Amino acid sequence: MHTIYNVFSVAGMTCEHCAASITEELSELDNVTDVSVNLATGNVTIASADELSHPQVEAALAQAGHRLAS
Template identity: 75%
Template sequence: MHTIYNVYRVAGMTCDHCASSVTEELSALDHVTDVDVNLTTGAVTITSADELSRPRVAAALAETGHRLTD
């Protein structure tokens, strides 16, 4: 089993509620083992046991009202 780390920049996260929503939604994706949100930088680090496609991450974020910035 491999551990994969992906870091994304997410627009619009301004509060703990935003971080919680993003964490909950991304944690529900298959193979995700950890989600770390940094409100100061807008960075979200996803740890997973398998590759996650960028469109899949973007779709999960869209459910929270947020979007990838890069």
């Protein structure tokens, strides 16, 4: 199986609680195998078996109280 890595910039991540809630919501998306949050850069790397759409990621981030950075 091929793994696809997507990197997204997330606005407003400031603490470990943010990282945990974002990881939890993104991990629930179909075919996601790993989520890595980097608070220092504001980036989230998502490993998945299939390509993820921006709307999927945006919806999961909204559930965690965050949004994609502009």
